[in-house]
Amino acid sequence: MATTASIRSGKARATGAASLLSRRFSASAKWVLTLGVTFFGLLMVTFLIGRVMPIDPVLAVVGDRASNEVYEAARIKLGLDQPLYKQFAIYVGNVVEGDFGKSLLTAKPVIDDIRRVFPATLELATVATLLGVLFGVPMGVLAAVNQDRWQDQSIRVLGLFGYSMPVFWLGLMGLLVFYGKLGWVAGPGRIDIFYDGLVEPVTGIILLDSAMAGDWDVFLSAIDHLILPSTVLGYYSLAYISRMTRSFMLEQLRQEYITTARVKGLSEARVIWRHALGNVLVPLITVIALSYANLLEGSVLTETVFAWPGLGQYITISLLSADMNAVIGGTVVVGAVFVGLNLLSDLLYRLVDPRAR
Amino acid sequence: MSLPSGPTTAATTATTGRRAWLTAEAPRSRLQARCVQAYHAWRGFAGNTLAMIGLVIVVVLIAVAALAPVLAPYSPIDQDLTLRLNAPSAAHLLGTDELGRDILSRLIYGARITLYIVVLVAVTAAPLGLFMGTVAGYFGGWIDPILMRVTDIFLAFPRLILALAFVAALGPGIENAVLAIALTAWPPYARIARAETLTIRKSEFLAAIRLAGASPARIIWGHVVPLCSASLIIRVTLDMAGIILTAAGLGFLGLGAQPPLPEWGAMISSGRKFLIDFWWVATMPGLAIFIVSLGFNLLGDGLRDLLDPKHAS
Numbered sequence: 001m002a003t004t005a006s007i008r009s010g011k012a013r014a015t016g017a018a019s020l021l022s023r024r025f026s027a028s029a030k031w032v033l034t035l036g037v038t039f040f041g042l043l044m045v046t047f048l049i050g051r052v053m054p055i056d057p058v059l060a061v062v063g064d065r066a067s068n069e070v071y072e073a074a075r076i077k078l079g080l081d082q083p084l085y086k087q088f089a090i091y092v093g094n095v096v097e098g099d100f101g102k103s104l105l106t107a108k109p110v111i112d113d114i115r116r117v118f119p120a121t122l123e124l125a126t127v128a129t130l131l132g133v134l135f136g137v138p139m140g141v142l143a144a145v146n147q148d149r150w151q152d153q154s155i156r157v158l159g160l161f162g163y164s165m166p167v168f169w170l171g172l173m174g175l176l177v178f179y180g181k182l183g184w185v186a187g188p189g190r191i192d193i194f195y196d197g198l199v200e201p202v203t204g205i206i207l208l209d210s211a212m213a214g215d216w217d218v219f220l221s222a223i224d225h226l227i228l229p230s231t232v233l234g235y236y237s238l239a240y241i242s243r244m245t246r247s248f249m250l251e252q253l254r255q256e257y258i259t260t261a262r263v264k265g266l267s268e269a270r271v272i273w274r275h276a277l278g279n280v281l282v283p284l285i286t287v288i289a290l291s292y293a294n295l296l297e298g299s300v301l302t303e304t305v306f307a308w309p310g311l312g313q314y315i316t317i318s319l320l321s322a323d324m325n326a327v328i329g330g331t332v333v334v335g336a337v338f339v340g341l342n343l344l345s346d347l348l349y350r351l352v353d354p355r356a357r
Numbered sequence: 358m359s360l361p362s363g364p365t366t367a368a369t370t371a372t373t374g375r376r377a378w379l380t381a382e383a384p385r386s387r388l389q390a391r392c393v394q395a396y397h398a399w400r401g402f403a404g405n406t407l408a409m410i411g412l413v414i415v416v417v418l419i420a421v422a423a424l425a426p427v428l429a430p431y432s433p434i435d436q437d438l439t440l441r442l443n444a445p446s447a448a449h450l451l452g453t454d455e456l457g458r459d460i461l462s463r464l465i466y467g468a469r470i471t472l473y474i475v476v477l478v479a480v481t482a483a484p485l486g487l488f489m490g491t492v493a494g495y496f497g498g499w500i501d502p503i504l505m506r507v508t509d510i511f512l513a514f515p516r517l518i519l520a521l522a523f524v525a526a527l528g529p530g531i532e533n534a535v536l537a538i539a540l541t542a543w544p545p546y547a548r549i550a551r552a553e554t555l556t557i558r559k560s561e562f563l564a565a566i567r568l569a570g571a572s573p574a575r576i577i578w579g580h581v582v583p584l585c586s587a588s589l590i591i592r593v594t595l596d597m598a599g600i601i602l603t604a605a606g607l608g609f610l611g612l613g614a615q616p617p618l619p620e621w622g623a624m625i626s627s628g629r630k631f632l633i634d635f636w637w638v639a640t641m642p643g644l645a646i647f648i649v650s651l652g653f654n655l656l657g658d659g660l661r662d663l664l665d666p667k668h669a670s
Contacts, residue, residue, distance in 0.1 A: 169605075169643030173643070
């Protein structure tokens with residue numbers, strides 16, 4: 001959102017006598033600059049976090065029984081004898097190359113770990129967002145059309161509940177009722193244990209992999225496991241999307257072209273779903289991208305509850321075992337995806353809405 | 358801007374004479390003018406049922422936290438292993454946990470921790486954001502883009518992830534959790550304060566004060582900050598639910614308040630191990646978090662409708 005606002009104010013300044021071409025150019029230059037500065041800040045913050053922490057990174061590598069010489073050698077090898085700004089330069093260089101160091105826990109490069117766990121998070125967040133859009137948009141429209149009536153009030157309350165419930169608690173309650181008591185869905189994990197490793201991970205997204213391999217038992221098992229966590233996460237995305245859809249729709253329904261459309265004799269359904277919603281879709285893209293980014297955050301807690309082997313669980317487990325390389329690597333990746341989605345939503349907005357160019 | 362907390366007693370004990378004084382068309386003193394304004398604000402607020410529910414929840418939370426030793430039937434920490442994992446009953450209304458501690462008593466004492474976290478975060482993050490925003494907005498020039506870029510960088514992180522990383526660096530514990538949440542909570546306040554400052558920056562009354570020789574510090578502190586406060590208070594109230602949820606999340610992950618402190622998120626985490634067979638251990642603290650967050654959300658919505666008619670729907 002931050003970048004959206006700054007780019008928009010930049011756009012306002014650039015209008016006027018400037019030709020379209022130079023306007024485009026300055027907009028993209030601004031865009032690149034914003035991206036660069038934000039990423040730089042992201043790296044700076046994570047670097048500082050890595051320096052402030054009370055864990056000695058050298059000891060973490062050599063172990064606490066190493067001799068002084070070994071310790072010194074490791075210290076120099078890690079570049080920790082250099083001044084801070086040089087250390088930062090080394091850090092930035094490493095990150096740009098995708099090198100976050102080795103994880104203490106898995107003894108593998110952090111980037112490989114992240115590559116392995118990220119698809120699980122992506123799968124969960126994508127299905128959750130799809131659910132949020134599928135139910136959230138119609139609910140928002142319904143609420144706006146019936147403003148202040150019972151439909152509007154109940155959707156508002158449903159949204160408020162979403163804003164007030166701890167996601168990990170809702171997940172636990174879901175497990176308690178639908179898995180523990182009713183047995184309708186599968187429990188924690190991504191897939192039933194006896195299907196583990198049956199499907200070759202091509203994309204890492206089990207739904208896609210099993211569908212491509214034609215292994216429908218695995219596919220169904222994956223869906224069985226996915227339903228509960230994605231519904232829980234999707235609920236939060238629904239709360240946000242329906243609220244925003246409602247306020248966008250209310251704004252559109254007040255416009256004169258809606259009156260014109262009604263006066264022309266168009267059916268109410270066409271006025272609402274075609275005319276008004278058509279114009280709402282543009283700002284809605286931004287909202288959906290933002291909610292997608294926010295699900296990354298929700299996934300940390302949800303993945304812990306559902307033992308979902310994704311990036312969120314990876315960061316949490318690394319944190320609890322003081323595996324700082326993994327924590328910082330994970331934080332940088334999540335931050336980068338977050339920034340990327342923000343900028344992408346901005347870009348899409350400009351692409352779809354000619355007025356924003 | 359006056360908050361509707363003061364005139365509560367006035368409204369409830371209103372007699373006709375006092376009521377006439379409170380609704381006077383032409384107040385005769387400054388005090389009366391303020392009271393009339395506050396009274397009208399309160400009437401508007403009291404008419405909003407949802408907001409009133411929110412206010413009641415928050416007041417009850419404060420009362421429970423203040424009177425915890427009186428209200429709690431048992432000690433929140435003393436263990437009695439003969440009573441472990443008892444279902445809710447007359448003796449233990451919400452059951453007992455895995456160490457035989459009364460869950461109701463732990464929830465009552467936990468209200469103190471929740472309130473402690475929320476208040477501490479609010480009093481650190483809000484002034485920090487207010488400072489950054491008003492300074493950036495008032496001075497403009499090169500200070501503004503620099504401060505706003507810093508704000509953007511902090512906004513670029515998902516909040517919980519950043520808080521996690523901070524706690525990782527600082528070590529787990531309730532104070533560090535507060536610090537981590539405060540460090541992630543201030544950027545929106547800075548943006549609001551800056552936006553508000555920009556709207557009054559070029560106003561004539563500020564020019565007059567400047568001509569009278571007031572220093573920038575005095576102008577910002579004495580004249581800009583009070584005018585930004587209304588929108589900031591609304592935002593902080595709306596954020597409190599988020600702060601509670603983040604703190605509970607940190608506690609749930611074992612990075613916030615440490616045992617044996619009866620922090621609600623940590624209580625859910627310990628109840629998780631017995632979820633299917635002893636459902637009340639994890640369910641009750643979650644309900645407490647839910648009710649309190651809902652209270653702050655309703656109160657925040659109500660305050661926004663009251664103080665900021667632009668957003669009223």
